Amino acid sequence: MKVAVYYNNHDVRIEDRPVPEPGPGEMLVQTRACGVCVADTMEWYLVPRAPLTLGHEPTGVVLKLGAGTNGFREGDRVFVHHHVPCLICEYCRQGNFTMCSTFKSTHIKPGGFAEYFLASASHVERDTLLLPDGLSFDVGTLIEPLACVIHAIRKANVRAGDRVVLIGTGAMGLMFVQALRFWGVRKLVVYEVLEWRQQKAREFGADCVLTPLEDPQAEAERARKVLGGGGADKVIVAAKDLRAMELGMRLANRGATVLFFATPQPDESIPLFPSYLFFNELQLAASYSADHLDTRTALDLLTAGAVDGEALITHRFPVEDLSEAILQTAGRQHCLKSVIQFP
Ligand SMILES: [Zn+2]
Ligand SMILES: [Zn+2]
Known part of the structure; x- marks a missing residue:
């Protein structure tokens, strides 16, 4: 499968890697779209940790379920949130889910800028959402950023x-x-x-x-x-x-x-x-990031049309052009949201 590997904003390489196998409770998702976030352009934050695979606003189709994975079927259209809380630590018990150590350390693998990604059992259980028929894969990529906005509105x-x-x-x-x-x-x-x-x-x-x-x-x-x-x-x-x-x-x-x-x-x-x-x-x-309650509210607002997702997406790119998408997102030209599309 194609995986985009980030070195810096001008240097993103496409690597060929084997498609991963979902373990017990896990889910393999065929990526259909993934939004480019301003966080994907912050070189001071990313370059010291490079090379790495970015992409935390993905939607796709469930391709394969691991043993004992419940709640979803192959072929389901889904959004997977990249961070999920443990629900039992002190932060989680206080409702500060985004401060949970598990939350900060969980990721989809290898990331949303890859043809396929794995969602862990915690991801599947806690923050994988079915996309309604009327909601496109592209607009579904806005669930995560909109959830961050909703998190901030609640914090304020x-x-x-x-x-x-x-x-x-x-x-x-x-x-x-x-x-x-x-x-x-x-x-x-x-x-x-x-x-x-x-x-x-x-x-x-x-x-x-x-x-x-x-x-x-x-x-x-x-x-x-x-x-x-x-x-x-x-x-x-x-x-x-x-x-x-x-x-x-x-x-x-x-x-x-x-x-x-x-x-x-x-x-x-x-x-x-x-x-x-x-x-x-x-x-x-x-306000930092968004939790599993915010993503559900975001999905509702996009589905109801209270937030017009289509109007926010100004650019679409294939994964080979991720560097250009990042540079567009970092620039101040007529670019709002860029989405990487997978066929
Ligand atoms: Zn983001
Ligand atoms: Zn926790």
């Missing part, structure tokens, strides 16, 4: 009637726009610098789309006028730019929550003023 404790600011509208940001609408937010103000993405944010349902002013204090005053009241109840920062994170803290109302969603590099930092946090009771939150 977004409630119906909230006034929300969202900073950054890449593919994830545009999923936020649609999911936040589904959550019933009262007012949604979006910040974005690229014009074509601003247009997309409007199409997907943002009330107001702004280019941030140079002076953050002036921007905070403008945002208060636009939002009404003292600012946003929830701020979601979905841009990697550190200035976006600083701006996010200024746009928050007293008692509000600021959620950091994007992944900066480990040595980057921003100034923090504890006195400001104290007098304004600001809650700072962060």
